[in-house]
Amino acid sequence: MYLNHFGFTKHPFNLTADPSFLFPSPQHREAMSFLFYGIKQRKGFLAITGEVGTGKTTLCRALLSLLDDRVKTAFILNSNLTEYQLLHAIIEDFGIGASMKNRMNLMRALNSFLLTQLRDGNNAVLIIDEAQNLSSSQLEQVRMLSNLETAEQKLLQIILVGQPQLRKKLDSKGLLQLRQRIAIRFHLYPLSRDEVGAYIAHRLRVASRGVPPSFDWKAIDLIYAYSGGVPRLINMTCDRSLLAAFALDTRTINAKIVRASIRELEGEPELTAVSAG
Ligand SMILES: Nc1ncnc2c1ncn2[C@@H]1O[C@H](COP(=O)(O)OP(=O)(O)OP(=O)(O)O)[C@@H](O)[C@H]1O
Ligand SMILES: [Mg+2]
Known part of the structure; x- marks a missing residue:
């Protein structure tokens, strides 16, 4: 209604995570350069946490729009999945055609996809948003994905994104193994x-x-x-x-x-x- 009146071409204050609106505050910029660094250096696990509504999803979308096509990406938004469904969703989002019968097949297909990417000089990034909702067993499943590596290189860079409960979860005793693998952690403040x-x-x-x-x-x-x-x-x-x-x-x-x-x-x-x- 007020759009035309004020000469707006789009809604200035929509609640969607539209990356074209990204305001590069110092911490959003810093978070972005950490992500780029972690991906480029093949650091394996990265985690972005932040208070509710501080721009985590917007940051992820901006990252996705900035990565070139040598970086294959999968973006998982729905954390309400079983471990099998989660793996299935990751494979699908990477665009891998695979026989989806069981977890072993899926892991094999993912591994071979990632090896092909490495051979072609590409990188692969998995972003899991709303990761505060992942159960311990889902997080364990994600940790297993970080085992996909060659002697020298991580094949898959995994970015966990979530609200402060994720930070708590990662600091809990049961997830020590996962926590130790996280190379970069960044927390977004208001x-x-x-x-x-x-x-x-x-x-x-x-x-x-x-x-x-x-x-x-x-x-x-x-x-x-x-x-x-x-x-x-x-x-x-x-x-x-x-x-x-x-x-x-x-x-x-x-x-x-x-x-x-x-x-x-x-x-x-x-x-x-x-x-x-
Ligand atoms: N740096 C930013 N530049 C421009 N808009 C932003 C920025 N950070 C947040 N916003 C805007 O604020 C709103 C909430 O952002 P977003 O959904 O990314 O937050 P979130 O941290 O993912 O929230 P939640 O904790 O609910 O998942 C969106 O409309 C988004 O566009
Ligand atoms: Mg979000």
């Missing part, structure tokens, strides 16, 4: 006050044909206080504020607009509950 302002401006710019509407500094203070610097919450607040600004026919979003929008966001569950009842 954005700082200054980064919140830059983040909002960045998303507005990416979505805009011309000069986008703007948030004044008090509005940004308030968004920072409310969101704690978590991008998903920033997006929700900004989206609501733009809608209000549209209704008020203004291009400058001030603290008053943001405050009212936050109130609406906070009140919404009750309203929904009432109308649903």
Whole structure:
């Protein structure tokens, strides 16, 4: 609705993990270079953890869009799979045609695919998102995949991505073997006050044909206080504020607009509950 009015070509504050919006904050940049380094150096296991809504999935999608076609990738989003299904999903996402009868066949097919990639000078990366939901036995299955190696090289680089529970899981006693194999760990934190302002401006710019509407500094203070610097919450607040600004026919979003929008966001569950009842 407010898209045309403000001259946006796409929604500036969508909640999807669209990599074209990636705001390269220092820590997102650092995480990205760790990932590139780990993949290039064939480090085997890497782990990215971070608070809810801090940009882990967006980072993965950005990584996938930046890797060249010499790096074969599989991206697993659904962690609600049995060990067999997980292996099956990995094989399918790599585009390997295999007889899917049993785990042994699948492992053999994956191994031979990875050896072919190595021979052709390619690399292979498996990203498992939402890895905090993986059970110990699924994680054990993933660890087995890291055994696929030659005497000199890891054949498969595995990136585990998840919320802070993943960090806890990895630190638990039962997963010592897995933990010892993780070469690089990185934790994403919410954005700082200054980064919140830059983040909002960045998303507005990416979505805009011309000069986008703007948030004044008090509005940004308030968004920072409310969101704690978590991008998903920033997006929700900004989206609501733009809608209000549209209704008020203004291009400058001030603290008053943001405050009212936050109130609406906070009140919404009750309203929904009432109308649903
Ligand atoms: N660095 C960033 N640049 C641009 N947008 C971002 C960034 N980080 C997060 N976002 C935005 O915030 C929202 C949440 O991001 P995302 O889904 O990647 O978070 P997440 O850490 O994977 O969340 P969850 O913990 O729920 O899996 C998305 O709309 C995403 O586009
Ligand atoms: Mg995510």
